[in-house]
Amino acid sequence: MRRLKNSTAAASTVDTISSLPDAILCHILYFLTTKEAVATSILSKRWIHLWHHVHNLNFPDIKVETVRSSVLFNEFVYSVLLSREIIAGYNVMNSFTLDIRYDNPHLAFDLGFPNIRKWINVAVQRKLEHLCIRLDVDNLDDNGLDYDADYPNLPVSIFTCRTLVSLDLCWFRVKGFSFSGFQFPSLKTLNLKWVNFSKVRDFMLFIAGCPILEDLHISQMDFFLEKDSLTLQLQEFKRLSLPKLKRAEFVQFGCQCFPVNALSTVEYLCINTLKVNQLQRPYDVVTIFHNLTDLLLHYHNRWDLVLHQCPKLQNLQLSKGLCDPMWCEKGQENWVEPEFVPQCLLSSLRSCTIHDFSDLQSELMLEQYILKNAIILQTMTIWCKTEQPEMESKLSICPMASETCELSLCC
Numbered sequence: 397m398r399r400l401k402n403s404t405a406a407a408s409t410v411d412t413i414s415s416l417p418d419a420i421l422c423h424i425l426y427f428l429t430t431k432e433a434v435a436t437s438i439l440s441k442r443w444i445h446l447w448h449h450v451h452n453l454n455f456p457d458i459k460v461e462t463v464r465s466s467v468l469f470n471e472f473v474y475s476v477l478l479s480r481e482i483i484a485g486y487n488v489m490n491s492f493t494l495d496i497r498y499d500n501p502h503l504a505f506d507l508g509f510p511n512i513r514k515w516i517n518v519a520v521q522r523k524l525e526h527l528c529i530r531l532d533v534d535n536l537d538d539n540g541l542d543y544d545a546d547y548p549n550l551p552v553s554i555f556t557c558r559t560l561v562s563l564d565l566c567w568f569r570v571k572g573f574s575f576s577g578f579q580f581p582s583l584k585t586l587n588l589k590w591v592n593f594s595k596v597r598d599f600m601l602f603i604a605g606c607p608i609l610e611d612l613h614i615s616q617m618d619f620f621l622e623k624d625s626l627t628l629q630l631q632e633f634k635r636l637s638l639p640k641l642k643r644a645e646f647v648q649f650g651c652q653c654f655p656v657n658a659l660s661t662v663e664y665l666c667i668n669t670l671k672v673n674q675l676q677r678p679y680d681v682v683t684i685f686h687n688l689t690d691l692l693l694h695y696h697n698r699w700d701l702v703l704h705q706c707p708k709l710q711n712l713q714l715s716k717g718l719c720d721p722m723w724c725e726k727g728q729e730n731w732v733e734p735e736f737v738p739q740c741l742l743s744s745l746r747s748c749t750i751h752d753f754s755d756l757q758s759e760l761m762l763e764q765y766i767l768k769n770a771i772i773l774q775t776m777t778i779w780c781k782t783e784q785p786e787m788e789s790k791l792s793i794c795p796m797a798s799e800t801c802e803l804s805l806c807c
Contacts, residue, residue: 418446425450430476448483452491452526453519461499466507473511477518489522497532504533509548520557525582527554528564530589547592555602558582565591575601584640585611596621600633600653611643618650629653645692657683668694669702689744699762703738710744715751716759731758733765741769749777753787760787764794773798780807 413421425433425447433447453476460466494512498504509531516529536546547569554563555573562585571594583606593599596619603609621629629652636658644659645666659665660683688706692713693699703709748766753759767776773796780787788805 421446422449426452429454429456445483448480451488454493456495458496460503466503470511473515487522489519489524491526492519493528495530500535501533513551516551517553520553523559524557525559525561530566578605580606584608587613590616604636608640609638610640613645614649615647626652660685661687663687664690666692669696669699700734700738703740707739708744709740711747712745713749731761737769742771745770745773747775751779753778753780768795769797771797773801775802777804783807
């Protein structure tokens with residue numbers, strides 16, 4: 397009897413799902429990968445064509461290791477695109493995601509990228525709102541062939557898609573498109589990693605053409621300018637404004653003409669001290685981050701100058717930036733306590749996390765400085781590279797401005 401009861405309950409559950417409207421079932425399928433959505437077509441006659449009406453294509457974590465796997469994947473994507481057109485007749489694609497890794501350059505450049513460009517060209521003609529294309533290729537150094545400096549060309553058709561709300565690109569070259577008058581009027585989220593613009597001016601015009609951008613992530617991108625060219629670019633883009641920007645993250649990003657004042661509205665910021673000092677020229681008005689509450693700072697020196705610009709900071713993470721060993725030794729010997737205590741330490745900072753702590757005396761003095769000045773600090777967490785038995789004892793006797801601060805050392 398118990399077994400019969402369970403079977404009846406299971407059947408009831410199946411009936412409940414089957415009774416849902418097609419629109420709700422398609423909404424559920426939207427959150428599956430395309431492969432999983434297609435697989436539901438075997439459930440019953442009603443499910444055969446449901447996946448054709450889902451407004452997204454999602455191909456995550458694809459690994460292409462052989463010619464055969466490349467051919468099979470390409471054929472699958474083409475069959476999905478063709479089936480959607482024939483069965484559903486849809487001219488709408490809300491989202492297209494492809495995260496793919498190729499085992500070698502031949503599979504990528506000869507068998508993969510030409511097809512990916514075609515898929516992108518199709519997608520951007522379908523009122524696309526969300527596009528995520530992340531490429532990766534293994535064994536580039538082992539092949540010995542020149543594949544145009546290893547970056548595949550990004551289809552310029554992307555820049556004509558004015559419906560985009562989010563854009564996530566990894567490992568592309570951008571060239572052959574004029575960005576004069578360019579606009580992404582709907583773009584709110586932008587993530588660029590290893591994207592090579594042929595001209596720094598194109599990159600700046602691209603950013604300037606995103607007037608309602610809210611979330612900006614840039615990593616592994618560098619631009620090198622001669623002094624005369626840098627001066628011209630600084631003058632042209634010094635008034636760049638991103639008034640809706642709430643989050644900005646820069647990791648190994650080198651662009652001297654990107655003005656720090658364009659980040660003044662952010663609530664979360666990940667940056668390094670060298671970048672702030674580089675972007676903010678001596679003759680500029682110092683940018684105050686009035687909305688900034690969360691800061692991840694990769695510091696080299698003068699971290700306190702950045703904190704002076706963040707009067708409402710609540711959560712601070714400090715991580716030692718890559719630096720010359722000579723500077724590290726000098727910093728150990730020449731710690732200078734800031735002349736003025738940053739306002740955020742006196743009024744708003746609640747948590748502080750320090751990553752990659754080593755045994756440099758300057759790092760210990762930094763932590764002691766924060767502890768003795770952060771009046772309402774609630775937690776101080778220090779992540780050590782190795783066990784530091786003496787560190788806890790040194791910090792435990794350090795004066796703390798906050799009576800309720802909890803100190804934690806983690807390895």
